[in-house]
Amino acid sequence: QVKPVESGGGSVQAGGSLRLSCVVSGYKWPGYCMGWFRHISRQEREGVAAIITSSGDQYYADSVKDRFTISRDSANNTLYLRMDSLKPEDTAIYYCAADTSPVCVNGLMKAAPGQVPSSAFGNWGQGTQVTVVS
Secondary structure, X not given: OOXXXXXXXXXXXXXXXXXXXXXXXXXXXXXXXEEEEEEOOOOOEEEEEEEEOOOOXXXXXXXXXXXXXXXXXXXXXXXXXXXXXXXXXXXXXXXXXXXXXXXXXXXXXXXXXXXXXXXXXXXXXXXXXXXXXX
């Protein structure tokens, strides 16, 4: 069973940085996809960034491009999200997700530029709160 567990959330001043971590147990590397998503209060869940873990190809939402960086560490079964130049509108619960089928790869490759679809990810963490104060 694939089980993501996030950590690293917290409160930070606008313009600051945070790094989120997600340990994904049960994931068989090189695997297929991992990603970060967020839920901003009163809005729909938004795809933030995703990575095809075999190739390293990365996908970012337009709202975070050039500010956030996704990376993975297969030796430690861990996915990261480095967040720089944080803004108050980045305040959200951030979720890590992983999928072990090629469906997620197709979903990412066919997505419109600047969009990270969540529908193909089947294994989700509990989330970690990120609060950016101005």
